[in-house]
Each structure stands twice: as structure tokens, then as C-alpha cells.
Amino acid sequence: MNVFIVCTGLGHINRGYESFTRECYDALKDTIDFKLYLIKGGGKSIGNEIALPNLPRRKKGAQFLAKILPLDAYAIEQATFCISMLPLIFKKKPAVIYYSDFVLGTYLWHLRKYLKFKYKLLFSNGAPNGPPFKTEDHVQQLLPVYLEEAIRKGAPAEMQTLLPYGFNININERLNSLAKKKLIRKQLGLSPTQKVILSVGAINTHHKRMDYLIDEVAKLGSEYFLVILGQFEAETPQLINLATTKLMGRFTITNVPQEDVKDYYIAADYFVLASLNEGFGRVLIEALSYGLPCIVHNYINAKQVLGEYGIYLNMENEGELTEYFSIEKTVLNKESLIKAAHSRYSWSVLKKDYLKMISALIN
Incomplete structure (x- = not known):
């Protein structure tokens, strides 16, 4: 039986959805349980x-069509991708379509309803969305908090699987990378003596709150x-201007290919998500898988992801992050963090567990 794992942004942008879809396909593609296809929005067909x-x-x-149609640019991407996928659905007759983009799943549900397709829709609920789950056959919940909430609101437990994201983590490769820290810092143009604070995410103020991070680091010393x-x-651009004004050369803000991000994980001393x-x-x-202490806002989602391996602050408070670094506490050694991840x-x-979840929808 054929299974499609689908992500419209893969090949265009780098988000969690895209990196997960890429890794999931690579991890599962050799299975004999079903034939897996990666359907993506960009790159080469191989x-x-x-x-x-x-x-x-x-x-x-x-963006032009978004100005004249009652759809935003994201929905237009999903709709045009879905139309392009129609011939492939007719040809390959997938038993399961596995996706993370909720809008795409809605379109696929309507196509199934009107064109009498037989595929099952498996939704990886990373945003999260719902409940209720009206256009999904099965939902992958990433954290207990989402599963518990969905059940409390009436979503049947049997249509959900609690299963976190998977990651490519080779313990020996990660441990060996620690010895390369000085060399990689030199290659990246980073100081061998400064303490490097790293944050990875969309460079904005409304969600990732990079302005908060810049303001807090600005209060720290030149080290x-x-x-x-x-x-x-x-x-x-607004954030780059803010950093230029407040950090006086003590920063780098850039976008690098996904495969190059690992060098920054190796080079850094701390990871902060504001x-x-x-x-x-x-x-x-x-x-965490590179042994970095992870400093995050104190809320249930982060605690369920990191458990005892996270450092939790109230980042709604001005000065909270600055104070942490001023009275820095001992954290677990890097090897313990890598093994925990x-x-x-x-x-x-x-x-x-992924193979079991997908196979259950085929049978």
C-alpha cells in the first residue's frame, strides 16, 4: 500500500513542519510495511x-492572489499544491496521507468527499489545532497536555495517538562534536572566549519575541x-536595527541552510527560546541533543518537552533572563543532556511507534 507524507513548505522554507517531514520520511522510507512517498512543495523530484x-x-x-481572493497567501499555497497533487492521488491511490498543515488536510477532506477517494487522513497536530476533529481520521498528539484537552472536549481517545516528534540523534556523533567546538567557532567567525547565546526560530517580535531576547542580552556584559x-x-529589519543599537557588535542575525544550523548548536554555550x-x-x-542548556519560559508545554532537563524562567518579566545569567546556576553536563534527548x-x-500508527490506518 502507498502512503504519502506531505508538506507544502518543504523546499521553500525552514520551520518545524518542514524539518520533521524531512526527517520522518528519511527514518521510515526503508520500511517493508508500506511504500512511502515524500510529496513536497519545492526542490528536486528523486x-x-x-x-x-x-x-x-x-x-x-x-501574495498577489491574496489581495483579490478571500484567501491568504498560505491558503493559496495549500490550495494550488492540492490541485497539483490530484493526478498523483489518482495514479498512486494512497491508503494514508500524513500531513502537518491543517489547511491542507481540510482541502484533502473535501476532495475525498466529492471525488470518492479512499485515503485516510493522518494529522500531525503540531500547532496545535482542535478539537473537534471533523476532517481527520486520526490525530497524532505530540504532548500529553493536548491529548488530555482533546479528550476532555469530547474527541475519542481511540482516534488519537500520543507520540512526540522524532529526531536524528547519534550519541557518538554528538559527543565527538563537542571536541570540535573551538574549530567550528573559528570557522563561524565567533570569539573563542565569549559566551555564545543561541536562539533559533522565525525572526519576529510577535511570537518568538526576539526583541525581548535582544533587550535582555544588551544588559549583560561584553563577554x-x-x-x-x-x-x-x-x-x-526592525530587530536588526534594535540589535545594532543595543548590542554594539555583539550579535549575529542571519538565515542559514538547515544543515548548517548544527554548527551553531556546537559552537554555542546556551540556547534560549523567548x-x-x-x-x-x-x-x-x-x-538539547547537542548538550546545550535550554532556557525557556515556564509553561506546561515546555515542561512536557524538556522535563527536568530544562531551565524555566518567567520571561514575561523584564530582567528575568539577565538575572539568570548574572547568578548563573550549575546545569547538567553536556553528555547527560545529549543522552536524555x-x-x-x-x-x-x-x-x-510511527510505523505502528501509520499501519493501523492501512489495516
Whole structure:
């Protein structure tokens, strides 16, 4: 039986949805339980990886249509991708379509209803959305808080699976990378003596709160250097100006290819995510898997992701992060953090559960 794992942004942008879809396909593609296809919005079509034409949300075509249609650019990307996928659905007749973009799933549900397709819709609920779940056959809940809330609001437990994101984590590779820290810092142009604070996420103020992070680091001494990596957004120039004014050369704000982010994890001393809420926060586990202390806002989602391996502050308060670094506490050693990330989230631990979840919808 054929299974599609689908992400319209893969090949266009770097978010949690895209990195998860890429890793999930790579982890599961060798299974004998079903034939897996990666259906993506950009890049090259190679083997079972198929790139489909669409109007990407950040391109002029989608943004122009958003001005004249009752759809935003994101929905236009999903709709045009869905139309492009129709011939593939007719040809391959997938038993399951596995996706993270809620809007895409809604369109696929309508197509199934009117064109009498037989596929089951498996939704990885990373935002999260719902309940109720009216257009999904099964929902992957990433954290207990979402599963408990959904059941409390009437969503049947049997249509949900509690299963966190998987990650490519090789313990030996991570441990060996620690010895390369000085070399990689030199290659990245970072000081060998400054303490590097890293944050990864969309470079904005409204969700990731990079302005809060800049303001807090500005109050620290010159021994601290801030690195912000992520997708540039409308607010990014404003944040670059803020950092230029307040950090006086003690910062880097840039967007790098996903495969290059790991060098910054190796080079950094701390990881900070200043957002007050996240659906899951894949970057937290990526950072933890490189032995970085993860400093986050104190809320239930982050606690369920990191457990005892997180450092929790009230980042609604001005000066909270600055105070932490001023009276810095002892944290677990890097090897303990790497092993904790592996034992909870590596594909080698979770792969069988993913195969079970998908196979249950085929049978």
C-alpha cells in the first residue's frame, strides 16, 4: 500500500513542519510495511520524493492572489499544491496521507468527499489545532497536555495517538562534536572566549519575541554574544536595527541552510527560546541533543518537552533572563543532556511507534 507524507513548505522554507517531514520520511522510507512517498512543495523530484508545482506563500504570485481572493497567501499555497497533487492521488491511490498543515488536510477532506477517494487522513497536530476533529481520521498528539484537552472536549481517545516528534540523534556523533567546538567557532567567525547565546526560530517580535531576547542580552556584559538564526519576516529589519543599537557588535542575525544550523548548536554555550508558548518547539530538542542548556519560559508545554532537563524562567518579566545569567546556576553536563534527548526523542527509539500508527490506518 502507498502512503504519502506531505508538506507544502518543504523546499521553500525552514520551520518545524518542514524539518520533521524531512526527517520522518528519511527514518521510515526503508520500511517493508508500506511504500512511502515524500510529496513536497519545492526542490528536486528523486525516486519516491516528488516536488509538485504550487504558488509558495512568500512568492509574488500567491501574495498577489491574496489581495483579490478571500484567501491568504498560505491558503493559496495549500490550495494550488492540492490541485497539483490530484493526478498523483489518482495514479498512486494512497491508503494514508500524513500531513502537518491543517489547511491542507481540510482541502484533502473535501476532495475525498466529492471525488470518492479512499485515503485516510493522518494529522500531525503540531500547532496545535482542535478539537473537534471533523476532517481527520486520526490525530497524532505530540504532548500529553493536548491529548488530555482533546479528550476532555469530547474527541475519542481511540482516534488519537500520543507520540512526540522524532529526531536524528547519534550519541557518538554528538559527543565527538563537542571536541570540535573551538574549530567550528573559528570557522563561524565567533570569539573563542565569549559566551555564545543561541536562539533559533522565525525572526519576529510577535511570537518568538526576539526583541525581548535582544533587550535582555544588551544588559549583560561584553563577554556575552547573541546569535539569532531563522526565517526572515517583516519584523526582521526592525530587530536588526534594535540589535545594532543595543548590542554594539555583539550579535549575529542571519538565515542559514538547515544543515548548517548544527554548527551553531556546537559552537554555542546556551540556547534560549523567548516565546511564551509553542506547539512543541523542535529547536529545543535539537539544542538539547547537542548538550546545550535550554532556557525557556515556564509553561506546561515546555515542561512536557524538556522535563527536568530544562531551565524555566518567567520571561514575561523584564530582567528575568539577565538575572539568570548574572547568578548563573550549575546545569547538567553536556553528555547527560545529549543522552536524555536520545532516550526520549531519537528515531531509533520512536520509529516502531510511527510505523505502528501509520499501519493501523492501512489495516
